[in-house]
Amino acid sequence: MAREMTLVENVNHPGKTERVDAVKYAATRAAMLRVLPKKPPGMTQHEMMTAMRNALSLETFPGTTTTWWTKTVQLDLEAKGFVVRDPTKPLRWRRA
Known part of the structure; x- marks a missing residue:
């Protein structure tokens, strides 16, 4: 059975999209x-x-995949305007 996919954007690569697992995306986004x-x-x-890492289920995100999913969703939400990057040192992110 095919997995449901969703498109994600990347604030660093405008106009480019990638397909990712919709269930894992939704869990990470929430x-x-x-x-x-x-x-x-x-x-x-x-x-x-x-x-x-503390918020995501180890069953859904085994091993070190939480880091990849966190960064993927952060870049997508930033591209869509739901998350903002403050120009501090070090960089900081927050909800828009």
Whole structure:
């Protein structure tokens, strides 16, 4: 049986899309919008990865795949305007 797929964008490559597993995308998106704060200062990359590792099910995301899914969804949500990148050092992300 074929998996349901969804298209994701990448803020670093406008106009380019990739197909990814829709169930894993939806789970990662929901978790990210839950863990990212709305107000500055947001989360650093390390803070976001740690929070997402704790938020995602190990059954759905075995091993180290949480890092790939977190970054993929973060770039997609950033491209779509749901997440913003603050130009701080280090960079920080938050919900729009």
